[in-house]
Structures are given as structure tokens and as C-alpha cells.
Amino acid sequence: MAEKNTLNDIAARAGVGVGTVSRVLNNHPNVSAKTRDKVLHAIAELDYRPNFSARHMRTQRSQLLGFLTDKVATTPFAGQIIQGAQETAWQQGRILMVVNTDSDPALTHAAIEVFLERDVEGILYAAMSHHVVELPPSVHKVPVALANCFSADHALSSVVPDEERGGREATEALLRQGHRRIGMINFADNPAVPAATGRQAGYRKALAAHGIAFDERLIYHSEDDDERGFVGTLTLLDQPDPPTALFCVNDRTAIGAYNALHERGLRIPDQVAVIGFDDQAIIAGALRPTLSSMALPHRAMGQWAATELFRQIDRAAAGHDPAPTHAMLHCPLVARRSH
Amino acid sequence: MAEKNTLNDIAARAGVGVGTVSRVLNNHPNVSAKTRDKVLHAIAELDYRPNFSARHMRTQRSQLLGFLTDKVATTPFAGQIIQGAQETAWQQGRILMVVNTDSDPALTHAAIEVFLERDVEGILYAAMSHHVVELPPSVHKVPVALANCFSADHALSSVVPDEERGGREATEALLRQGHRRIGMINFADNPAVPAATGRQAGYRKALAAHGIAFDERLIYHSEDDDERGFVGTLTLLDQPDPPTALFCVNDRTAIGAYNALHERGLRIPDQVAVIGFDDQAIIAGALRPTLSSMALPHRAMGQWAATELFRQIDRAAAGHDPAPTHAMLHCPLVARRSH
DNA sequence: AGTTAAATTGGAAACGTTTCCAATTCACGA
DNA sequence: TCGTGAATTGGAAACGTTTCCAATTTAACT
Secondary structure (H helix, E strand, O other): OOOOOOHHHHHHHHOOOHHHHHHHHOOOOOOOHHHHHHHHHHHHHHOOOOOHHHHHHHHOOOOEEEEEEOOOOOOOOHHHHHHHHHHHHHHOOOEEEEEEOOOOHHHHHHHHHHHHHOOOOEEEEEEEEEEEEOOOHHHHHOOEEEEEEEEOOOOOEEEEEOHHHHHHHHHHHHHHOOOOOEEEEEOOOOOOOHHHHHHHHHHHHHHHHOOOOOOHHHEEEOOOOOOHHHHHHHHHHOOOOOOOEEEEOOHHHHHHHHHHHHHOOOOOOOOOEEEEEEOOHHHHOOOOOOOEEEEOOHHHHHHHHHHHHHHHHHHHHOOOOOOOOEEEEOOOEEOOOOO | OOOOOOHHHHHHHHOOOHHHHHHHHOOOOOOOHHHHHHHHHHHHHHOOOOOHHHHHHHHOOOOEEEEEEOOOOOOOOHHHHHHHHHHHHHHOOOEEEEEEOOOOHHHHHHHHHHHHHOOOOEEEEEEEEEEEEOOOHHHHHOOEEEEEEEEOOOOOEEEEEOHHHHHHHHHHHHHHOOOOOEEEEEOOOOOOOHHHHHHHHHHHHHHHHOOOOOOHHHEEEOOOOOOHHHHHHHHHHOOOOOOOEEEEOOHHHHHHHHHHHHHOOOOOOOOOEEEEEEOOHHHHOOOOOOOEEEEOOHHHHHHHHHHHHHHHHHHHHOOOOOOOOEEEEOOOEEOOOOO
16 A cells, blocks of 8 residues: 655645754744644655654654563463563653563563663563572663562662561451451561562461560462462361461462362361462462452553663653662562452 | 664774675675674764665565554453563564454554554464454465454464364352352353353353263353352352352452352352353452453463464565464363362 | 675765844835 | 744764675786
8 A cells, every 4th residue: 555655745745944954843933834734744645654654763762662582482471571661661752562482581681682672761670589689780781670580789770679668568368357266377488489488477466566575487488380379278277276367478379278178177267367479460369268469560660660771761851870779679469368 | 872873883893894794684605704803893983773664665575564453451361461572583583563443444454554564573462351353455465473362254364363272161169169050151152252262162161071961050241350250159059059169261250259258158169169261360360269260361362463473474485475373271160179 | 806796984965943143124214 | 024033954974884896915827
């Protein structure tokens, strides 16, 4: 169909200069109503579309953001964090270029290089699990925001879930129901996994705040994603003074807990209450009873990170040196029927 | 740190002409080893990076692909399909620009418009559930490929899961174990939902191939994602000649089925076998026993769609008119312990 | 050493915008 | 009817590449 028309074609068609067409396009003041109409008509007739690269050349603004993820495929959360970033970017007239790195440093480096060649206005790095990341130095050439992860030296802006508060509030929800023996089924104890350490720290604080002594025997750790919930629940139940409530470090673990509880003929939440973490709708809604869970703020982190990028961009445009910012986002309890 | 250097800076630094630098960059023949070295040094010293927009202007190739999704956030599959497309694009030196439309026609149209302004070489539309889609006519200005969806008139290339074969093979797997009364828990019967109609058609074919009469009473339909599995299973079990195996239309439904089976004290797979659909690792691995499930080829669809885009691009470059192509991809059984 | 063909090199033009400056037109009051 | 300042307009230059052509250098022969 239509060939590719340029500003010149429009100008010719409308019988005006290219400068005028450009002014109409960017609706600058000082163009008479009648000229504007002529131009607008010409544009419509020729199905004209401005060329962004040419504009970029001239204005030096690419209106592009680079979005890097470590493992977009293996987690159901990827979508939310992308969406949060994308919608915020879109509102600001920016487009996201997405590259999945699979945690490969060479690929990460190559992707950043490509982003820089495209002259992105900022780079957003989203991790699919909360951990520390190290990015190649070249990334510093441009504003950066980390989502669901952080840099060891905190030199890069970042946003992460408030794991500790999440753990605390999960535990408090259980305490509010009158539970006093609350078990926790956690990941392997690893200081590099904030989800494990933070949630457990919150659990302890909640207990302490209610004057309940921490009991080591109520904690079960395992790195086996598939077995953790089932085996952990059985282990905890098979103790002298078994828990009447279970705080599962994630929803997947809660599936296993449900299975174990069913096997023992224990009713949820009457005999044993359960709270998960992650709020994966697909799991939480399907379990019976539906699972109460702490929601990870993935979408909000995506939004936060994109917003932070714009802050840095504006800041830099104003000549200021944008110091990095850090945020911890709340993981609210999504109450269902399991507690 | 370093200012932004251009070809001219490199040329000056190396004491050669810009044409020569360009030749080195695109490693064209006919540049002497010693000149190439000088240039390479200058590039390294000045931390030079070519400007893609300028290149795009001159070569008319944006090396950009537009990626549209209807609902990236609400499904765990989004990541896989994006990844499939992204990795294929990357291999071909292309970058994906991602926009989430939330099924909003206005947004979809706007996104396509932005893609065209950026001069994308092709547009990939990925749906998060298998259904028919209608895209604005402007999309035809550029190669298009649909993933996990299709256009009513089949004028656009598309790739979808082979639902019927999936349904057939799931049923056959159950038949192979000797089951003769096989229940199916399905979505609401809706001709616009190929997952519902296709999987059930496959189920019937498998039965027919084994000389087993189709029994309407063994099918349970429901559009309630949360209740389907549980209620459906109970309903099917409460019949005169109850099924000894259950084909669940998705894994989420299988969770409900497990719960119902447990409640009735029926062991899986000894007393009742179960097969799901979707192969959501997070569910299938956590269930006890682990759930056998038909895997949706999301990643492969992403790859296929990107590859198809390149076929069309090449085709068009060669002056041919690329006719649309269509594919149905296999949903293989991932055998675990539930059947 | 001299000739010629081949290999290498430099640099102008073009890609499609925006922006700036100079030139033109307009509106209005004297 | 003019003159004046403001509003509008046209078009050249520039953004950073690639590509092409012409010019120069090199290599290979007599």
C-alpha cells in the first residue's frame, strides 16, 4: 500500500515548508489555524507517520528504556514486574526493550552494550528472586534501577520487597487468631537469600512482640522446592508440642503443607491454620480452603523502578547528580480461608 | 565519564577517513591490516559505540521487533513465550520492544502506531490464552505473526497448541494404564475456546479409537476456575459407574481434583489416575503425587513466531509476497506420578 | 625503472527529523 | 494610506551513520 512518506512529502502536498509541518507535528505555537488544517489534511491523506530514529538523531532523546531480566521464563512473576515497568514507561511515552539474560554475564554485558548503542535513557534490571546482583561497570553510563534485587554497595537505585515486615505480619495474622505454637517452613538458611532470612526475622519479631519464646524446633528448613512443604509439615507435626499454625515461606510450599495436613486428617484452618507467601493466584485460589498469602509487590516494584529511572533522567537533565534511592515495598496479607 | 564519541572522532584520532572507520566497523573487505589496527585502537581508546539510530536512518533497517501481549501479568506463561521470541530475535541480532495491551483495542492500536513510527521490521502478537484475535488493519503494513492465537480469516501467520492431539494423547496415556472409565473436567463448553473444544475432541477420538463409547455423564463443565476441579471431581465420583481416571483441562483444575480425591480417601494413581494440562511446574511438582500433565509449547510458540517473522522479512526483501503460514505445535505429556 | 591493474582510502551525499534565523505577511493604529 | 511590531513562514544546518565514486597508493609484471 502506501509508500513511506516523509516530512518533505507532507510539506509539498500541503504547500508549506518542512519547518511548518514539524511545528504542527510537535504542536508548537505560532502556526495559523488555516495552515495547521492544510498540514493535518496532508498528513491524513498520505498516511504519514514520523520517523522516530530521525527524531532521535536530532533531539538526542531515544525515548527507550532497556529492561533486563535474569530468568523471565521460570517464574510466574515475570509478567507482573514487566507490566509494572511497561505501563509506567508507556505513560511517560517510553518504550521498553526487553532482553532475558538467563543470568549469563556475557549475555548481560552484550545486552547492555546493545542498549547503549541504542542510546537508551535508562536501564532497568529485574531479578526473579530477591538477591544481590552485580552488573558490569558499563551500566553506569546511564541511569539504572534494580527491581527485586540490589547491588552489594548500594550504589545503584533499587527496590525490594519488605521481607521482614511480610514475615512479621504473616505471623501476627496467625497470632491474632489466637495461635501460640506457630511453625515456619522455610528455605534453606542462607544469608544470601533475603526471602529466607528476612521472613524468618519478621517471624521472630512478631513472636517476641507477643512475648512468645522462639522455639528452634518449630522451624523447618529445606532447599527442595518440591518436598519442603510436605516433609516439613510432617516433621513439625511429629513433635511433642506440635504447631497449630504454619507459616509457609511460599505458596508452593503451602501446597505440600495442605497435602500433609490432609494426610493427617487435620482440618484447615480449624485444627491447623496456614499462611503462604507470594500470593500466586493460581495456587491460592485453587487450594481448598483457599490460601491466605502475603502478596509480593512485583507490579509495584516494576512501577517503582521505572519511576525511579525517570527521576534520575529528569535529575540528570537538570544538571544534578542523581544519588541512588532505595525502597522496600510492603507485602500485604491477602486474607482467604486458610487462617 | 567519557563524552559521546562519533565516527568522526574515531577517524580523527586514527588519522583516517570516516569511510574507512565505517568499513572497519562493518568489517568490509579491502582495508589493510595496519589501518584496521589503528582504527581498532582508536575505538578502544575512545570507548566508542556506534549509534544505532543513525545506522537505522542510513540503512533503513531498524533491527527492531514489536512484541504485543494481551495480558502479560495474569499468567505464568507470559515469560516463556516472551523468552522464546526474545532468544530467537537476539540470535538474529534483533531486539524486542514489549507492550502490554490488556486487551484494550485503543491501546493496541496506539502500540502498533508506536511500533510503526519506530519502523519495526515485524510485529509479534502473543495471547495468553488460545483464542481468536482481531488486530487493527494498520498492522498489515509490516510482517506479523500471532502466537497462541489466530485471526478469524487466517490472513495472518499464526501458531497455536495442538489442543486436540494433546487431549487425545492425555486420554491415551490413561487408556494405556488400563482405564476404561475416564472422566474429563473441562471448561465451560464454548466454541470460542479451542482449549475446551479441542481437548475434548481429542478425548473423544482416543476413546473412539479404543472402541469405548462416549459417555456424556463423564464430562463435567464449569467456568469457575476455582471450583471446577473440586466440585467436578465430586460430581463425577457420585455417579453409578464412577471414573477411575480423570483428565483435567488444566493443572489448576487438577489441584481441586486432588483435594476432592483426598477427601474421598481415594489414592492417586492407584484408585484414580489424574492427568492435567499446562504443565505448570510450580503446581505439578508440588502436588503429591507429582502431577502428570500435557505441556503447552509456549516457548516453542514464541520461537516459531519470531522465526516466521524472519521468514516473512527475508521473503519480502527478496521481493516475494509472503503468504501467511500456520502451525499447530505438539503438547507433549510430561509424565510424573499421577497416572 | 616503468607500466598497469588491483587494492586501499578519503570524503560528499543522503537518510528524516528539529531548530534556528531570516524573511515575509499580517493586524492595527495614526 | 502608511508604518510598525508581532505573528507566521521557509529553508539551511545538523544529528551520526553508510555508501558510492574518485583519487591515491600498492603490488605485480615487463
